[in-house]
Amino acid sequence: MKFTEEHEWLLVDGDVVIVGITDHAAEQLGDIVFVELPELETKVAKGDEVSVIESVKAASDILAPLDGEIVEINDAIVTNPGLVNEDPMGEGWFFKMQIEDLSVLDDLMTEDEYKDFIG
Amino acid sequence: MTELRQTCLHDLHVELGAKMVPFAGYAMPVQYPLGVMGEHLHTREKAGLFDVSHMGQVILRAPARALETLVPVDVQGLAVGRQRYALFTNADGGILDDLMVANRGDHLFLVVNAACKDADIAHLQAHLPGVEPVTDRALLALQGPLAEQALARLVPGVTALRFMDVATLDWDGTALWISRSGYTGEDGFEISLPEARAEAFARALLAMGEVAPIGLGARDSLRLEAGLCLYGHDIDTTTSPVEAGLSWAIQKSRRANGGFPGADRILQELTQGPARKRVGLRPEGRAPMREGTPLFASETATDPVGTITSGGFGPSLQAPIAMGYLPADLATPDTLIWAELRGKRLPARVCTLPFRPSSYRT
Numbered sequence: 001m002k003f004t005e006e007h008e009w010l011l012v013d014g015d016v017v018i019v020g021i022t023d024h025a026a027e028q029l030g031d032i033v034f035v036e037l038p039e040l041e042t043k044v045a046k047g048d049e050v051s052v053i054e055s056v057k058a059a060s061d062i063l064a065p066l067d068g069e070i071v072e073i074n075d076a077i078v079t080n081p082g083l084v085n086e087d088p089m090g091e092g093w094f095f096k097m098q099i100e101d102l103s104v105l106d107d108l109m110t111e112d113e114y115k116d117f118i119g
Numbered sequence: 120m121t122e123l124r125q126t127c128l129h130d131l132h133v134e135l136g137a138k139m140v141p142f143a144g145y146a147m148p149v150q151y152p153l154g155v156m157g158e159h160l161h162t163r164e165k166a167g168l169f170d171v172s173h174m175g176q177v178i179l180r181a182p183a184r185a186l187e188t189l190v191p192v193d194v195q196g197l198a199v200g201r202q203r204y205a206l207f208t209n210a211d212g213g214i215l216d217d218l219m220v221a222n223r224g225d226h227l228f229l230v231v232n233a234a235c236k237d238a239d240i241a242h243l244q245a246h247l248p249g250v251e252p253v254t255d256r257a258l259l260a261l262q263g264p265l266a267e268q269a270l271a272r273l274v275p276g277v278t279a280l281r282f283m284d285v286a287t288l289d290w291d292g293t294a295l296w297i298s299r300s301g302y303t304g305e306d307g308f309e310i311s312l313p314e315a316r317a318e319a320f321a322r323a324l325l326a327m328g329e330v331a332p333i334g335l336g337a338r339d340s341l342r343l344e345a346g347l348c349l350y351g352h353d354i355d356t357t358t359s360p361v362e363a364g365l366s367w368a369i370q371k372s373r374r375a376n377g378g379f380p381g382a383d384r385i386l387q388e389l390t391q392g393p394a395r396k397r398v399g400l401r402p403e404g405r406a407p408m409r410e411g412t413p414l415f416a417s418e419t420a421t422d423p424v425g426t427i428t429s430g431g432f433g434p435s436l437q438a439p440i441a442m443g444y445l446p447a448d449l450a451t452p453d454t455l456i457w458a459e460l461r462g463k464r465l466p467a468r469v470c471t472l473p474f475r476p477s478s479y480r481t
Contacts, residue, residue, distance in 0.1 A: 030336075031156035033432040034405050034439070036461075052461065054407050056155040056432045057336050 002105050003114035004065045009089060010105060016071055016096045017105070021053070021062065024118050026088035030055040032081045037073040037095055044068060044097070051094055053084065062094060066104055072096040126172035127257050127314040128321055135325075135332050143233035145173040148334040155336035159434040162303055162341055166263035167333035168324050174258055175236025176311055179227040180249030186220065186227060189246060191360060191379040193370035197222045202283045202298050204368050206360050207242060212381030212388070213356035214363065215242065217348065221285040221298060228285070228296065230258070230309070232350045256296075257317035262307030262341075264478065265329040270308055273323055277308060282479040290320065302338065304345025304477040343440060344433045346399060346472030352410060353397060353428040353442055361388035362444065364397045364472070395425065396450035399470040400441040400458075406465060407432050407439040408458045414443055415457040418464045424449060427458065433474055440474050441467065 002010045007025035011018045026032070034054040044050050044064035051062035073095045077083050084092040099105075109117060123146040132139065137148030148170065150158060161167055179186060183194040192205040199222050207215035216235040221228040226249075231239045236252075243250045261270055270277050276288045280299040288295050293316045301307040312320055324330045339349070348354045354363045359381070366389060373379065377386055402408050408430045413423035430441030441458075449456065454469040 030150065030154050031434075033156075034407055036406065052406075054432065056159070056340055056434060057149075059407065059409060 001111060002108035003111065003117075004108055005117065006063050006065070007118075008062065008065050010065055010108065012102060012105065013096070015102075016098050017066070017068070017102075018093050018096050019065060020093040021084065021088050022114070023088050026085050026092070029053065029060060030057060032084045035077045035081045035084065035094075037075075037078060038070045040070055040073060042070045044070060053081075064097070065108070066097065066099055068097040068099040070095050071098045124173075126170055127317050128170045128172065131318055131321060132170065132332070137332070137334060140335070142335060143173055145233065147173060148332070150334040150336045151332050153331060155334070155340065156434045158331065158333045158337035159340050161331045162263045162305060162333055162337060163435050164264070165329040165331070166261055166265040166269045166307075166327075167303070167337070168321060168330050169260040169262065169333050169338055170257070170321070171260050171309070172257040172314075172317070173233040175229075175231040175233065175239060176253035176256055176258060177229040177231065177240060177243065178251040178253055179229055179243065179247065180225075180251065181227070181247045183222070183227065185247050187373070188378060189242070189380065190220070191369045191373050191382070191385055192220070193372045194220060194227070196370065196372055199224050200285055202285045202300060206365065206368060207239065208360065208379060208381040208385065209356055210380050211356070212359040212384030214350070214354045214358055214360060215239070215356060217350055217354060219298070219300065223285060223287070223296070234351060253311070255314055256311045257314050259310045259312070259317065259321060260301050260307060261310065261324060261330070262301045262303040262305045262333075264306060266305070266307040267480070269324060269327050269330050270310075272327065273320070280308075282306075282481045293320075295320075299480065302345075302347060303341040304347070304473060304475060305341075306478055306480045340431060340434055343429055343431060343442070344435055344473065344475045345477055346442070346474060348397075349429055358397075358444070359385055359388055359393065361385060362393040362395055362397065392447055395444045395446050397428070397442060397472075398445050398450045399472040399474060400427065400430070400443060400456065400467040401470050401474075402439040402441065402458070402465065402467040404465055405439065406460055408441045408460060408465070408467060412441075412443075412458045412460060414445060414467075415459065415464065416449060418457050418466075420457070423459075425456075435475055442472070445469065
């Protein structure tokens with residue numbers, strides 16, 4: 001599993017990458033009450049705002065961690081946004097992306113590096 | 120950056136695991152480990168304890184009629200032992216701040232917003248004699264259906280109070296200035312007490328099973344569900360009391376002769392109606408509509424007709440809710456309005472306030 005400075009995790013699953021937010025991010029956001037996911041087959045560039053999550057307090061954007069195409073979305077978190085708080089690193093995943101060159105993942109943080117990053 | 124002030128309960132908040140944030144120049148607890156949703160629901164079901172010591176407390180030893188020159192509210196008719204909601208207005212009929220005024224017998228006692236307190240005190244001192252800012256007392260709020268039961272264990276006399284009554288009651292040799300009021304739509308109390316005794320008092324309440332500490336996050340969602348205005352957001356110097364739907368705070372005795380700042384505009388709006396009104400909005404989808412979201416009369420209209428001034432998710436309603444201003448002709452319940460959110464027009468319906476009935480002990 002790899003991590004971004006925007007508190008996303010990425011897990012390679014065959015030729016696609018599963019993306020979600022970290023435990024740390026979910027805890028910081030608090031009770032999530034709304035999730036908006038990108039449309040299928042959307043081509044995204046790294047840094048694009050692709051999802052919105054809202055807690056009771058505030059709205060946050062989820063940025064595309066890499067260039068690629070959205071190939072699957074997790075409708076379960078749209079129906080039940082609380083799933084992101086309950087299991088952010090598992091059932092609460094956001095979307096799957098097709099990435100042309102998986103080697104770009106090497107530039108992202110490892111779990112240990114992410115733990116240092118969040119202090 | 121100037122250093123944040125701390126209330127006398129700061130160490131207690133930290134000990135309780137609060138996340139502290141800057142608010143009106145103070146470090147304040149925005150939430151405790153229970154979280155905004157849990158704290159909100161706890162207050163609606165049991166009793167929540169809020170530290171609101173950042174708010175301004177002022178003793179006013181001036182005649183009631185003198186204060187009436189600054190507020191469109193009947194202060195002379197306020198009986199001893201009673202409290203009333205009030206507004207400082209400006210010459211244009213805008214709102215400088217909203218506040219509570221209590222008649223404590225030989226003086227009036229004012230509670231004003233934290234962000235406005237320095238300006239309010241200067242405003243009072245510029246126009247009135249006998250302005251005494253209270254700087255050595257904390258202010259706590261205990262809110263919720265079990266607030267009376269909890270507080271009565273320490274201060275049995277509170278059971279005799281009804282909504283908007285005020286009294287001085289003893290707790291363990293300390294004089295508590297208590298009002299039966301709050302900012303949540305629930306029954307509850309606000310308690311002013313010497314800073315030196317505040318932590319012991321708060322700990323005595325928190326030791327009770329039904330009492331949990333509540334942060335500013337839930338305070339905001341609770342007041343929003345109750346349809347209550349937040350100064351600087353839903354009301355400010357650009358909104359008049361009539362536009363804001365606060366005409367009920369302008370009693371009959373003040374409607375005939377004016378004599379308060381902005382009376383020309385305010386009295387005219389009272390008789391002829393305001394051009395725009397504060398309304399409640401229920402988004403039809405699940406997406407919260409936050410402060411600043413522009414409102415449109417149709418899905419395709421180019422010019423906005425209003426703006427959301429407070430909005431978020433109502434934990435007790437399990438739905439997004441918002442308040443904002445709309446032209447009077449659109450400010451009727453069930454009118455469909457369009458909010459522009461992230462480049463998309465989403466529908467919301469105008470509704471009456473509050474979103475959730477209040478449960479004051481009148």
